[in-house]
Amino acid sequence: LAKTTQPISMDSYEGQEVNITCSHNNIATNDYITWYQQFPSQGPRFIIQGYKTKVTNEVASLFIPADRKSSTLSLPRVSLSDTAVYYCLVGEARVTGGGNKLTFGTGTQLKVEL
Amino acid sequence: EAGVAQSPRYKIIEKRQSVAFWCNPISGHATLYWYQQILGQGPKLLIQFQNNGVVDDSQLPKDRFSAERLKGVDSTLKIQPAKLEDSAVYLCASSTDRAYEQYFGPGTRLTVT
Numbered sequence: 001l002a003k004t005t006q007p008i009s010m011d012s013y014e015g016q017e018v019n020i021t022c023s024h025n026n027i028a029t030n031d032y033i034t035w036y037q038q039f040p041s042q043g044p045r046f047i048i049q050g051y052k053t054k055v056t057n058e059v060a061s062l063f064i065p066a067d068r069k070s071s072t073l074s075l076p077r078v079s080l081s082d083t084a085v086y087y088c089l090v091g092e093a094r095v096t097g098g099g100n101k102l103t104f105g106t107g108t109q110l111k112v113e114l
Numbered sequence: 115e116a117g118v119a120q121s122p123r124y125k126i127i128e129k130r131q132s133v134a135f136w137c138n139p140i141s142g143h144a145t146l147y148w149y150q151q152i153l154g155q156g157p158k159l160l161i162q163f164q165n166n167g168v169v170d171d172s173q174l175p176k177d178r179f180s181a182e183r184l185k186g187v188d189s190t191l192k193i194q195p196a197k198l199e200d201s202a203v204y205l206c207a208s209s210t211d212r213a214y215e216q217y218f219g220p221g222t223r224l225t226v227t
Contacts, residue, residue, distance in 0.1 A: 034214040043118075043205050043218025044157065087156055094211050102213060104149075104156030 004088045009109040018075040020108050022088030025069050032093040033071045038085045083112045118219035120206050126225045132194035135222045139208030148191050149205040157205055196226045
C-alpha cells in the first residue's frame with residue numbers, strides 16, 4: 001500500500017503558478033497517481049490522473065519523473081477560488097475485486113491571497 | 115448529469131443512539147464508496163461496493179457500522195450505537211470502473227453529543 005507525503009500547507013498569490021509535490025516511494029507498478037481538490041463543506045473533486053511523464057488538462061498539469069517516486073501538481077495562474085485542500089493519491093486505476101485501497105492523506109492546504 | 119445525492123445533510127444525535135445515511139450514486143456507476151472524514155483529516159474509506167457486493171470493508175468498524183447496497187444502486191450506512199468519536203462528515207462517492215475518478219456527494223455532517 002503506497003503511502004504519500006505532501007506539504008501540510010502552501011501560500012501563494014493570485015496569478016502565480018503553484019507546484020505541489022507529493023512523495024510516494026513505495027508506488028507499485030500497477031499504481032496510478034491521482035489528485036483531488038476539496039473545498040470546505042464539499043466532497044473532494046477529481047482534478048487529474050497520470051502514470052508517467054506529463055499529463056495536462058484544462059485545470060492542471062501533472063509531472064511524474066521516470067522513477068515515479070514523486071509527482072508534482074502544477075496549477076497555472078492561481079486565483080482566490082483555488083484556495084482548497086489538495087490530496088495526492090496512489091492506487092490501481094481500475095476497480096478490482098479486492099478493492100482499490102485509494103488512501104487520502106491529510107492533503108496540502110493551499111491558500112491564495114491577493 | 116445529476117451528481118451523487120446524500121441525505122440528510124446534517125444530523126445531531128446523542129451517544130448510543132442509532133443513525134442512518136442514504137446515498138444515491140450517479141446513474142450507471144457500478145462502484146460505490148463510503149468515506150468518513152474527521153475534521154482536519156483526509157477522507158478514510160469505510161467500505162467499497164462493486165454493484166451490490168462488498169469488495170473492501172477492511173476499515174469498517176463492524177461492531178457498530180453496517181452498510182448495504184440493495185439492487186446495486188442506492189446505499190445506506192448505519193451506525194448503531196453511535197459514539198462521540200463518530201462525529202464526522204460521511205461522504206458517499208461513486209465511479210465507473212475507473213476507480214481513480216470518483217464523484218463525491220456533499221456529505222452528511224454527523225454530530226454525536
